[in-house]
Amino acid sequence: MRRRVTGVLVVTVAAGLLTVGGPAVGRADAAAGACAGTRVKTYGFATGEVRVHRNGSYVCAMTVAKRPGVRQRMRVGVQARGSRAAVDSGTYARRAGPVTVYARARCVRVEGAVAGRGTASGWILC
Template identity: 45%
Template sequence: MGKDARGVPGALRRRLAVVLAVLTAAGVLALAAPGAAQAASAPCAGRKVRTLSFPTGSVLVYRSGDWLCAYTVQRNPGTERKISVSLQVRGHVAVRKTRKHSRRSETVRVHTGHRPVRVKGSVGRGEGSWSWARY
């Protein structure tokens, strides 16, 4: 059997190398998992392109490729109110989500290509709309 200069057999050396590789991979995954969990908790994928404010809240708009994603957030969270968000691509029907919640609306996602988009959002009685902009 082959032994190295310290007298350790080759099979044992290979097993130790495999165990060390597995432990290193587990450590890397343990360090990367908290960052992945935070990224997964974001309601929309992509980069934030606009925050559109109105008196009772704001609409956050994100872009990922040719897709837009938006949701409405209350200015003072905690009170359950009717919250809605709407995206309409020029030439298409508006996509709208409405619910009663204490923090934010559901997300709306539409394929825009390079067409203008109308964004609307409301929290309680306050509302805001932005007409035909390219994001």
């Protein structure tokens, strides 16, 4: 019984470390909590803002709350034309995202929301 509990504990800890420290698909520079590259657009709205960054052929976006520290529903999405959107949605205290898409020579659109209020762009960065 003791071996079984120890084995389960080891697997659980390893899975947790991989989740925290492993590569994040659809995220840019997740360890630092920010998008890589240069900020190219910012879309403000009543409860926050969506920040859009470009790094070579990749576009990254994140939604940042105006009132950090208060847990609230947040969402960010970025979509390259002709591809599926990368989306991060949940209850966060500071920001949703970052999410990244490959967008070489393609337009993208972004959207973000905090506490039910948000914004969406048209096709940008064409």
